[in-house]
Amino acid sequence: MAKITYIDAIKQAISKNLKTNDKIVILGQDVQIWGGYGGLFKGFYKEYANRVYDTPISEFATVNIAAGLAMAGYLPIVEVSFFDFILYAIDGVINQAAKIPFLSAGQFSTHIVFRAVLHSGRGYGATHSQSLEYMFLEVPYIKLFYPSSPNQAYFLTDFALKNIHTAPVFLLEHKLLHQEQEEFNPNIELKPYHPVQYTQGSQLTIVSYGRITKRVLQALTYFDKDTITFFETPFLKPLNIKPIIESVKHTKRLLVIEEGHGTTAAWLLKHIVENLPKGVLEQAKTLHFPSLPHPYNKEIENRLIPTVERIQQTIESLLKQ
Amino acid sequence: MQNAVYKDWLYKMLLIRAFEYFTKGLYTQKIVTGTMHLAIGQEAVAVGSIAALKQHDIVTASHRPNHIMLAKGLEPYKIFAEILGKATGYSAGLSGNMHLFAKDKGFWGSNGIVAANIGISTGIALAQKLSKKDKVVVTYFGEGAMAEGLFHESVNIASLWKLPIIYVCENNLYAQSTHISKELATKDIAEGVAKMYNIQTYKVDGMNIEEVYNTFVKIRQQISKKPQPVFVEAQTYRFNKHSVNEKISDYRTHNEISTWQERDPIKTFAQKLIKEFVITKEELAQLIQKAKNRIEEAFKKAYNDSDPKLEEVLKLWQKSPILMQ
Ligand SMILES: Cc1ncc(C[n+]2csc(CCOP(=O)(O)OP(=O)(O)O)c2C)c(N)n1
Numbered sequence: 050m051a052k053i054t055y056i057d058a059i060k061q062a063i064s065k066n067l068k069t070n071d072k073i074v075i076l077g078q079d080v081q082i083w084g085g086y087g088g089l090f091k092g093f094y095k096e097y098a099n100r101v102y103d104t105p106i107s108e109f110a111t112v113n114i115a116a117g118l119a120m121a122g123y124l125p126i127v128e129v130s131f132f133d134f135i136l137y138a139i140d141g142v143i144n145q146a147a148k149i150p151f152l153s154a155g156q157f158s159t160h161i162v163f164r165a166v167l168h169s170g171r172g173y174g175a176t177h178s179q180s181l182e183y184m185f186l187e188v189p190y191i192k193l194f195y196p197s198s199p200n201q202a203y204f205l206t207d208f209a210l211k212n213i214h215t216a217p218v219f220l221l222e223h224k225l226l227h228q229e230q231e232e233f234n235p236n237i238e239l240k241p242y243h244p245v246q247y248t249q250g251s252q253l254t255i256v257s258y259g260r261i262t263k264r265v266l267q268a269l270t271y272f273d274k275d276t277i278t279f280f281e282t283p284f285l286k287p288l289n290i291k292p293i294i295e296s297v298k299h300t301k302r303l304l305v306i307e308e309g310h311g312t313t314a315a316w317l318l319k320h321i322v323e324n325l326p327k328g329v330l331e332q333a334k335t336l337h338f339p340s341l342p343h344p345y346n347k348e349i350e351n352r353l354i355p356t357v358e359r360i361q362q363t364i365e366s367l368l369k370q
Numbered sequence: 371m372q373n374a375v376y377k378d379w380l381y382k383m384l385l386i387r388a389f390e391y392f393t394k395g396l397y398t399q400k401i402v403t404g405t406m407h408l409a410i411g412q413e414a415v416a417v418g419s420i421a422a423l424k425q426h427d428i429v430t431a432s433h434r435p436n437h438i439m440l441a442k443g444l445e446p447y448k449i450f451a452e453i454l455g456k457a458t459g460y461s462a463g464l465s466g467n468m469h470l471f472a473k474d475k476g477f478w479g480s481n482g483i484v485a486a487n488i489g490i491s492t493g494i495a496l497a498q499k500l501s502k503k504d505k506v507v508v509t510y511f512g513e514g515a516m517a518e519g520l521f522h523e524s525v526n527i528a529s530l531w532k533l534p535i536i537y538v539c540e541n542n543l544y545a546q547s548t549h550i551s552k553e554l555a556t557k558d559i560a561e562g563v564a565k566m567y568n569i570q571t572y573k574v575d576g577m578n579i580e581e582v583y584n585t586f587v588k589i590r591q592q593i594s595k596k597p598q599p600v601f602v603e604a605q606t607y608r609f610n611k612h613s614v615n616e617k618i619s620d621y622r623t624h625n626e627i628s629t630w631q632e633r634d635p636i637k638t639f640a641q642k643l644i645k646e647f648v649i650t651k652e653e654l655a656q657l658i659q660k661a662k663n664r665i666e667e668a669f670k671k672a673y674n675d676s677d678p679k680l681e682e683v684l685k686l687w688q689k690s691p692i693l694m695q
Binding site for chain 2 (some may be wrong): 074099100102104106107109110112113114115116117118119120121123125141144145148149151152153154157158266301
């Protein structure tokens with residue numbers, strides 16, 4: 050089979066769904082000619098002229114319009130571009146789109162797919178580099194998916210567009226993953242809402258997601274194969290944490306790593322720890338960006354995002370104890 | 371216009387007013403807690419505009435929605451049930467009147483967040499355009515909402531995309547305690563919107579139901595012929611406090627309030643109908659009584675309904691788990 054990039058995998062999945070679901074409407078800034086951020090939607094406007102809308106720079110209205118479209122039975126894909134820009138539209142996401150299914154007691158559903166791109170580690174500075182998924186973790190009904198590989202990206206995009214959701218789904222991408230390649234496997238099956246397990250070990254359980262997955266996998270090469278169990282959570286929410294809990298029962302040590310400011314890691318930790326039986330846990334730690342805006346200097350920024358080296362050191366210190 | 375239609379308008383306005391006064395009592399007697407924004411004084415805007423729409427047109431409202439909901443034909447009984455938090459309410463007792471949805475009736479939501487429905491309704495209008503239906507979306511809000519960015523983003527987009535929507539500003543001069551002169555820089559809302567967003571705008575006397583109706587008939591026909599957004603400023607006044615919980619009410623003079631009360635949309639319309647021999651004084655008294663009775667019965671029925679079951683509410687939550695086990 051041919052190789053495919055991460056961004057093309059997302060595009061393929063959207064293209065497939067546009068063909069079969071005429072309720073899909075794409076809206077956002079510069080989607081018609083540029084195809085949105087990274088050219089994801091390029092070509093769709095030619096094929097589906099009345100289903101691809103260039104919006105003015107009006108994030109707030111765009112999100113509310115998407116909610117109205119969804120109420121009327123359409124499936125909007127909203128081009129958020131940089132994840133940071135969602136902040137202008139936060140009422141539309143949290144107070145409107147996410148609440149309407151509940152407030153209307155099921156009369157309306159608001160299935161919207163938000164396509165948002167993360168940018169940490171690219172020297173874009175403080176307002177263009179944040180991992181804001183933490184804001185939505187405890188917002189009822191919202192789902193969060195974040196692929197780390199092209200085949201995952203294909204599966205999760207396709208899954209996000211299935212008619213099984215009743216509220217907003219965030220499809221998170223990382224710009225630094227866009228050109229990653231692998232053999233394309235359109236038949237890949239992720240088990241919905243389950244973590245993906247990479248390794249099986251007896252001394253430490255690691256949980257991470259998104260582009261940090263790559264760094265963890267690199268760090269793992271420094272350790273014996275049967276030492277560490279590593280889970281990735283491409284379905285960040287909702288999440289079946291049972292396999293993780295079973296693993297920690299065995300390893301007694303837990304490390305959660307994320308690229309953002311740590312709230313998501315803390316959230317994962319909370320849900321894992323409070324589901325463990327008494328007396329099991331010996332060590333628990335999170336690794337994340339410090340409580341600072343992202344500095345512009347790329348070297349410095351990249352040393353603050355958990356590096357392979359820091360992940361490796363943290364694992365070593367946990368294993369020693 | 372046939373007399374029966376006039377009588378129907380009058381009855382609808384009386385029904386709204388009876389509903390509002392009855393509801394006010396529920397809060398002063400602490401039968402219901404929470405908040406409630408009454409629209410006493412603004413009835414003609416709701417009844418006059420909705421009478422000019424097609425049955426299948428879609429309507430949304432703000433935090434002050436009762437007059438709009440009743441004009442759109444929602445049942446007082448099911449609104450009361452919602453206000454009382456009963457399982458039989460339009461939103462199963464989960465939302466209250468500030469977030470009430472009655473999809474089948476074409477009422478697609480009130481909203482507790484100022485201006486939010488301006489944006490959502492713009493999206494609903496885009497859906498009507500995409501499905502090529504002759505359905506118009508009408509969204510009601512106060513002049514205070516026009517200070518929100520979302521209003522401007524939405525009207526701009528509706529104009530660019532030629533969406534079939536009527537933005538109805540019920541200009542009652544105050545946003546809570548804040549007078550319009552401290553809220554909006556423009557001296558003329560309708561003119562300001564027309565210039566900035568290149569759409570047709572109208573100014574109507576919101577205390578005059580015939581004027582409201584005639585304007586909306588014209589607008590509705592226009593949009594059928596050529597889908598486009600229209601903005602209407604309906605000049606009106608709320609006779610009561612901002613909400614039932616308002617403590618300090620001295621931002622309006624008694625003089626101002628009583629001057630507006632002389633223009634009471636129900637009183638003036640009823641007087642006109644009597645003068646023109648459409649109804650008699652006795653008939654008016656009967657209509658008032660009929661409206662009151664209907665509201666009392668609706669409330670009594672709702673009052674005895676059951677609360678939602680916790681298990682049922684948790685079932686909704688299970689549809690949205692954080693964790694799956
Ligand atoms: C986003 C938001 N900000 C503030 C409020 C609090 N609030 C409720 S009603 C209101 C005044 C609204 O005035 P207007 O839009 O003119 O409507 P009116 O109350 O006069 O009908 C305010 C500030 C709110 N509900 N939502």
